[in-house]
Amino acid sequence: MMTLIWTGLASGAVYALVAIGYNIVYISSQTFNFAQAQLLMVGAFIGYSGLVTFHLPVAVVALMALAAVLVLAGLEERTAVRWVTQPDVQLVTTLGAATLLEGASQLIWGNQPLTVPFSGGSGVVSLLGGRLYPVQLALVIAAILLVVVLTYLSRHLKLGLALLGMAEDREAAILRGVNARRLALGAFAFSGALAGLLGLLVAPYTFAFATLGSSLALYGFVVLAIGGFGSMPGTLAGGLVVGLVETLVTRYLGSQYADLFVFAALILILFVRPAGLFVRARERVV
Amino acid sequence: MKMWRSLRAAPSWVWPALVAIVILALPYLNLSYSATRQIELSCILALLVSGLNLSFGYAGQLALGQAAMYAAGAYTAGIMSVHGQTDLLLQLAVSGVVALLVGLLTGIPGLRLNSWSLAMTSFFLVLLVPDLLQIFSGPTGGSNGLSGLGAVTLFGQPLSSNGYYLAIVITTVAWFVFMRNIVTSRHGIAFQVLKQSDVLASSVGISPYRMKLVAYALGGIPAGLAGALFANLDQYISPGSFDFTLATTILAGSILGGSASIYGAAIGAAIMQIGPNESTAFQQYALVFYGAFLIVGGVLLNGGIARLGRNLIHRLDRAAAAGAGAAHPREPGAGPPQEVPQLSGATLAVRGVSKNFGGNQALSDVSLSAAPGQVTALIGPNGSGKTTLLNMVCGFYRTDSGEISLGEDRLNHLAPHRIALAGVARTFQTPNLPTGITVAEAVSSGRYAQARASMWSAVFRTPKYRRVRRADAAQAAQVLELVGLSDVRDTEATALPLGRRRLLELAKALIANPRVLLLDEIASGLDEDEVDRIAVLLRRFRDAGATVVLVEHNFRLVLEVADHIAVLAHGQVIAEGPPALIEQDPRVLSEYLGVTEASSQLTIAGEVAAITAERGEDR
Numbered sequence: 001m002m003t004l005i006w007t008g009l010a011s012g013a014v015y016a017l018v019a020i021g022y023n024i025v026y027i028s029s030q031t032f033n034f035a036q037a038q039l040l041m042v043g044a045f046i047g048y049s050g051l052v053t054f055h056l057p058v059a060v061v062a063l064m065a066l067a068a069v070l071v072l073a074g075l076e077e078r079t080a081v082r083w084v085t086q087p088d089v090q091l092v093t094t095l096g097a098a099t100l101l102e103g104a105s106q107l108i109w110g111n112q113p114l115t116v117p118f119s120g121g122s123g124v125v126s127l128l129g130g131r132l133y134p135v136q137l138a139l140v141i142a143a144i145l146l147v148v149v150l151t152y153l154s155r156h157l158k159l160g161l162a163l164l165g166m167a168e169d170r171e172a173a174i175l176r177g178v179n180a181r182r183l184a185l186g187a188f189a190f191s192g193a194l195a196g197l198l199g200l201l202v203a204p205y206t207f208a209f210a211t212l213g214s215s216l217a218l219y220g221f222v223v224l225a226i227g228g229f230g231s232m233p234g235t236l237a238g239g240l241v242v243g244l245v246e247t248l249v250t251r252y253l254g255s256q257y258a259d260l261f262v263f264a265a266l267i268l269i270l271f272v273r274p275a276g277l278f279v280r281a282r283e284r285v286v
Numbered sequence: 287m288k289m290w291r292s293l294r295a296a297p298s299w300v301w302p303a304l305v306a307i308v309i310l311a312l313p314y315l316n317l318s319y320s321a322t323r324q325i326e327l328s329c330i331l332a333l334l335v336s337g338l339n340l341s342f343g344y345a346g347q348l349a350l351g352q353a354a355m356y357a358a359g360a361y362t363a364g365i366m367s368v369h370g371q372t373d374l375l376l377q378l379a380v381s382g383v384v385a386l387l388v389g390l391l392t393g394i395p396g397l398r399l400n401s402w403s404l405a406m407t408s409f410f411l412v413l414l415v416p417d418l419l420q421i422f423s424g425p426t427g428g429s430n431g432l433s434g435l436g437a438v439t440l441f442g443q444p445l446s447s448n449g450y451y452l453a454i455v456i457t458t459v460a461w462f463v464f465m466r467n468i469v470t471s472r473h474g475i476a477f478q479v480l481k482q483s484d485v486l487a488s489s490v491g492i493s494p495y496r497m498k499l500v501a502y503a504l505g506g507i508p509a510g511l512a513g514a515l516f517a518n519l520d521q522y523i524s525p526g527s528f529d530f531t532l533a534t535t536i537l538a539g540s541i542l543g544g545s546a547s548i549y550g551a552a553i554g555a556a557i558m559q560i561g562p563n564e565s566t567a568f569q570q571y572a573l574v575f576y577g578a579f580l581i582v583g584g585v586l587l588n589g590g591i592a593r594l595g596r597n598l599i600h601r602l603d604r605a606a607a608a609g610a611g612a613a614h615p616r617e618p619g620a621g622p623p624q625e626v627p628q629l630s631g632a633t634l635a636v637r638g639v640s641k642n643f644g645g646n647q648a649l650s651d652v653s654l655s656a657a658p659g660q661v662t663a664l665i666g667p668n669g670s671g672k673t674t675l676l677n678m679v680c681g682f683y684r685t686d687s688g689e690i691s692l693g694e695d696r697l698n699h700l701a702p703h704r705i706a707l708a709g710v711a712r713t714f715q716t717p718n719l720p721t722g723i724t725v726a727e728a729v730s731s732g733r734y735a736q737a738r739a740s741m742w743s744a745v746f747r748t749p750k751y752r753r754v755r756r757a758d759a760a761q762a763a764q765v766l767e768l769v770g771l772s773d774v775r776d777t778e779a780t781a782l783p784l785g786r787r788r789l790l791e792l793a794k795a796l797i798a799n800p801r802v803l804l805l806d807e808i809a810s811g812l813d814e815d816e817v818d819r820i821a822v823l824l825r826r827f828r829d830a831g832a833t834v835v836l837v838e839h840n841f842r843l844v845l846e847v848a849d850h851i852a853v854l855a856h857g858q859v860i861a862e863g864p865p866a867l868i869e870q871d872p873r874v875l876s877e878y879l880g881v882t883e884a885s886s887q888l889t890i891a892g893e894v895a896a897i898t899a900e901r902g903e904d905r
Contacts, residue, residue, distance in 0.1 A: 032402045080581045089584050091348045091405055092537065096580025099534050103573025214530060218413060221406040225399065256420045263410050270395035270403060 002130025004251055005244070010136035010205060012243020013143035017198050018220030019227065019235040020146055021191045027154075027230050028187035029180070031081055031090055035098035037220055038105075038213035039076075039192055043069050043199020045105055048114045048208045058119045065196040072101070073192020077185050098213060106210040118204035135204045142201060143239060146194075147232045154232075219246075222266045228276025237277055241265065291606045299466065302549055306459045313448045322451055324560055326519060329458040332555035333512035335539040336465055336548075337505035342537075343545030344469065345501035346481035350533045351392060351408030355385040355506040357415045357528035359513020364523050365425050367435040374440050374453055377514045385510025389503035397498050404502065412533050416525040431524025438518040454515050458552075461508045464745050466548045468504075471744035471751070472758060475727050476734045477501060478546075482720040488702035489680065489712055490798065491735030500741070534576040541583040544590025546722075553591050626768060626826045631658030631833030632693030632709065632801040634679070639688030639698075641674060641857075648674045649857045651688070656802065656850070661824055661834040663844045666854030667877060672837050675854070676806055680712055681705040692801055707735055709801030713791035713808055719779045725771060725790055728779040730758040732794035765793040769823060785816040792823065802833040809840040821847050845869065853877070 021036040043065045050061030080093035118135040125134060154161075162178045174180050199208075206212060223242050227234020242262055249261040269276070313322060334352050341349045359381035366377050388411075396407035419426045426432055438445050445453060468474060476497065480487040484494040517523050535558055543554025568575070583590075634656040641649040649671045656662035666672050677683045679690055681702035690697045695708050711732070719728050737758070743751035766772050769789040774782065782790060788808055795803055805824075809817045817840060824847045828834055838844050844851065844865070851868045853861040861871045868874055 080585070083585045088342070088346050088348050091402065092541065093581050093584035095350075095405075095534075095537070096577045096582075096584060098577070099573050099580060100577025103571065103575075103577055106573065107570070214413065218406065218410050221402075222410075225403065225406075229400075256417045259410075259414055259417050260421070263414055266407065266410065267395045270398045270407070274398040274403075 002128055003132065004130075004247055006127070006130045006132040006136055008244035008247035009240070010132070010139045010243070011246055012223075012239035012241070013139040014202050014206060014239075015216065015219040015223045015242050016143045016235040016239030017139070017146070017202065018216050019223040019238060020143070020150070020232065021195050021198075022220060022224050023230060023232060023235060024150070024191040024194070025187050029081075029184035031087075031184070032094070033076075033081075033188070033191070034091065034094035034217065035076060035101060035213075036191065036195065037216035038098045038101035039069050039073055039195035040199045040202060040216065041208070041210075041213040042072060042101055042105060043196035044116060044203035044206070044208040044212065045109050045114070045199075046196070047200040047203045048109070048116045051117055052114070062197060062200055065200050066193045067196070069196030069199065070189050070193040073188045073195070074185060076192075077188035081184070081188070082181070098217065102210055102213050105213075109208070109210065111210060113207040113209040116200070116203035116208055133205075135201070138201060139205060142198070143236060147236055151232045219262060222262055222269075224276070225266055226269050226276060228279030231276065231278035234276055234278035290602050294603065294606070302462070302466075306455070306462075310452060310455050310459075313451050322447075326451060326454050326515075328552075328556040328559040329454050330512045330516050330519075331536070331539060331559050332552040333458055333461055333508035333515075334536045335543065335555045335558075336461060336551035337508040338536055338540045339543075339545050339547065339551050340465065340468075340505040341498075341502040342540060343547065344474065344477035344481065345498045347397070347498050347502055348405045348537075349396075349408040349502055349505070350405060350537065351389070351411045352505070352509045352536050353528050353530070353533040354408070354411040354415055355388050355509035356513045356516070356532070357419075357525075358388045359385045359510030360517040360523050360528070361419070361426055361432065361513070362510070363514035363517040364432045364435055367438070367517065367521075368432065370436065372436040372439045373442075374438050374445065374514075374518065377438075377518070378457065378511055381514035382507045382510040385506040385513065386503055387506075389506030390499070393499045393502040397495055397502070404498075409533070412528070412530055415528050419525050427524075429525055431522060431526075433522045435517060435521040437521070450518070454519075457511055457515060461511060462548065462552070465508075467745045467747060468741055469548055471741075472730065472734055472739065472755065473741055473744055475723055475731050478720040478723055479731050479734075481546075483718055485682065485702070486714075486718050489706055489714075490732050490794070491703050491706040493701070493703045504741075531572055531576070534573070534580065538576050538579050538583065540590075541580065541587060542590055544592025547590065547592030550590050550592030550595075626830040627764070629799070629827060629830045629832040630801060631831050633657050634710075634802045634833055634835065635689075635691050636675070636679070637689045637691075639675070639678065639690060640686045641671075641678060641683060642686055647857055649678075652854070652857070652859055653688075654852045654859055654862065656833050656835045658833045659828060659831050660849040661828050661836055661847045663836040663838055663848035663851045664854060665838060665841075665844055665851060670854040671857040672854055673806070674857075676712070676804055676837055679705070679804065680710060703735070706798075709798075710804065711795035711798045711800035711802070712804035713788070713795050713806055715807040715810065717784070717787040717791050719787070719790075721778070721780050723779055724776050725779045725782065726759070726762045726766065726775040728790060729766060729793045729797055730762040732797040733758065733761065733799075736798050761797050762793075765797045768796070769793045770819070785812050788812065788816075788820070789823075792820070796827070800832075802835060803827065804835045804837070806837050807839060808836070809838060809843045817843055 018037045018040060021040070022033065025031055025033045025036070046065040046068055047061055050056045050064055051058070056064075076094070076097045080097045081090060084090045084093050118133075118138075120134045120138055122133065124131050125137070127137070162173065162183065219242055223235055223238030226238035226241055227236070242265065245261050245265055246258045250258045309325065312325065334356055337355070338349065338352050341347050362381045362384045363377040366380065371377065392407055392411055393404065396404040416429065420428050438450060440449070440453065469477070476487070476492055479490065480492060480494055480497050487494050487497065516527070539554035539558040540551065541554070542557060543550030543552070636655065637653050639649055639652045640647070652671070652675060654662075654664075664672050664675065674683065678685055679697065681697065681700055681704070685698045688698075692708055692710060697705050697708060697710070700708065737754050739751045739754040763772070763775070766775050769792055771786060771789055771793060774786065779787075779790060792805075792808070808820055812820070821843055824834055824836070828847075828849070836844065836848060848865055851863065851865055852859055853868060853871070853874050855877045860873050860877065861868055
């Protein structure tokens with residue numbers, strides 16, 4: 001049973017990591033970046049090429065993935081986001097970026113799932129009465145650590161405060177001298193760098209394959225909806241719920257039911273608490 | 287140019303109808319099998335794109351679920367067919383209803399959060415299709431697909447391949463007529479208002495949530511029809527036909543043709559079908575292509591092919607008008623001032639209302655009332671809580687405590703659109719109007735929810751619909767005459783200068799026959815003549831029995847028209863009374879002019895006069 005819970009936690013951590021990426025961009029530019037999970041997927045593929053095809057050291061591959069996805073995310077902001085002001089059209093263009101990344105990955109890396117090794121070992125360990133792989137533990141730790149660090153930084157750095165200010169009242173923040181465009185680009189680049197790095201960490205657990213992005217995107221969104229848009233601690237709670245639902249349903253009912261139940265969880269949360277667990281419903285402003 | 291004018295003299299539906307007739311006649315011209323098939327598939331894709339246009343182009347909600355609704359329609363028809371129900375009409379009806387239900391079931395939760403949640407919920411729905419088919423693999427055939435569909439029949443007669451071609455085209459044409467009748471009706475205007483802003487929509491009594499749901503769910507109907515048509519085309523369906531690539535194809539077709547258009551869907555779909563979908567070599571690059579297209583199209587193709595077409599028509603119209611020496615624009619109404627109809631105002635009462643925004647006490651224990659036949663002005667320095675109070679009356683903020691009522695009706699805790707329906711009409715400080723609608727249309731949108739005519743009545747253009755439509759036009763003409771905008775009734779609303787837009791706002795508020803008229807800084811940014819004009823109008827409304835609440839910075843206007851003034855400062859009412867009393871109130875003076883009681887004999891009116899004089903010298 002505990003083994004099952006560990007699996008759930010690890011999956012949940014993966015989805016939470018995607019949701020964290022959504023949040024970074026959402027908080028700083030009120031944009032929902034559809035392509036976040038696809039960026040992470042590209043990180044995973046680069047991990048495969050670097051580690052398996054070219055046998056490069058982990059540190060080099062990590063740097064490569066970080067740099068490459070950072071550039072991709074920056075390009076995405078420059079082409080698909082910056083020129084578009086209406087949110088509904090932004091949704092279309094970032095979906096376009098996601099589709100483009102997915103199609104390109106398919107062309108480059110093919111349709112077969114690729115195994116990416118984890119440098120922290122592959123032997124099974126026992127912890128708290130359950131058995132798990134080191135990579136699963138690493139995922140859970142990474143998610144928690146990221147949330148703690150990002151929450152701390154956002155409250156203690158001037159940059160973080162500027163971001164929170166932007167999320168609160170974009171116009172007021174701009175009037176106070178916050179450079180909104182640079183922040184938006186910075187947020188995309190940062191979330192991209194993070195996605196590249198995390199792709200390397202996620203791939204050993206999920207494998208690298210071309211539709212990884214789509215499923216991660218949806219599960220990540222469910223995590224976000226449960227935790228609440230813009231809430232960092234919410235991603236952990238959402239990840240926990242989604243990961244456990246998926247794992248338990250797969251184990252006891254069969255894998256074809258997993259999506260259905262996660263979808264049901266999304267519908268339920270939208271009915272009961274549309275703003276999510278960790279965000280108070282905000283009043284509309286004219 | 288002469289030819290162009292005679293072409294334009296025909297009603298606008300004639301040209302699409304002609305195209306439809308040509309397409310219907312094509313099989314009798316010995317068209318090759320592959321060409322007919324392309325047209326059939328284009329029709330099916332056009333139905334899908336058209337459904338998306340209703341939701342995305344008109345209601346502003348991106349939805350990717352068309353592919354899932356399409357699957358629902360296809361499998362419904364397929365399963366019916368396997369069980370011997372091969373009648374096409376029956377299949378179309380059931381598939382349409384099933385797809386509509388899928389739309390309702392996912393739209394109800396999907397629209398509750400924000401515009402992303404519908405996109406993601408509907409995207410998720412597409413991902414669920416193969417899983418659901420696997421779970422119900424008994425009736426659906428699972429991943430192997432569903433085969434063994436019977437030959438399609440109509441009224442008990444088997445359909446030939448030409449017959450089936452006609453059936454597909456006629457169904458498509460029927461949907462486009464349906465769509466056109468909704469979009470060109472008052473509902474179409476309402477969709478555009480909604481797309482512009484939720485706040486704007488609720489201010490005229492439209493429930494944004496319901497309206498978006500209607501658009502999204504109705505968009506399911508053509509998807510269901512398309513599914514049924516597709517299932518019978520090859521008599522075989524499999525999960526692979528309803529995947530994410532299809533969802534992006536539909537979206538790309540919509541953007542290419544123009545999302546906010548009726549016939550753009552057909553053009554976009556035809557190009558997508560005959561262009562990229564044609565080559566098998568393309569399949570490999572499909573995602574890369576669609577992805578790049580969505581980025582480029584989203585950034586550059588604002589309005590799609592439909593918009594290019596409209597621009598061209600406009601240009602030709604103008605050229606033709608210039609060639610003919612042009613019809614003279616009507617002169618602004620110089621006749622005797624139009625009689626203001628009797629207005630039935632009610633008392634707006636605010637009792638003990640408080641509001642706290644995270645520690646900032648915006649309003650504390652505010653009470654005031656506005657009576658019919660009076661202009662009540664609400665004044666106060668910036669940040670004193672005027673707009674907050676206005677937004678609470680309109681229902682955009684909830685009251686922490688206290689009560690707001692209009693006549694006998696309690697307003698607080700009602701949703702904004704319900705408050706509008708209860709008789710609260712407001713103007714906005716920054717006039718916010720959708721592009722592409724005329725002044726007369728913008729004004730009639732003010733009575734969209736007051737005088738109802740269902741979508742069905744619009745689709746079938748029933749007598750009731752025609753009656754409401756005539757009343758819309760008559761009343762719009764009346765209020766436009768009243769505020770002096772008759773000469774611009776057919777110009778685009780957003781093209782008006784600020785002063786006239788404010789008058790338009792006033793006309794739009796008036797047409798709803800409101801019980802209270804809330805005017806949010808209606809004079810700001812206007813020149814003196816325009817302010818005078820508004821002052822005259824306000825007095826006439828008051829004399830006709832309206833309850834007018836004026837939130838205003840322009841002191842001259844306030845002193846000129848107000849019967850009663852309430853002064854807000856720091857979230858509290860610090861003074862209340864007739865203008866003569868207020869302008870000498872010491873607390874008001876100290877708030878506004880920074881003078882203490884002892885220091886001077888200044889009055890606000892004196893100060894205003896001085897400022898006005900100064901401005902006069904500057905000119």
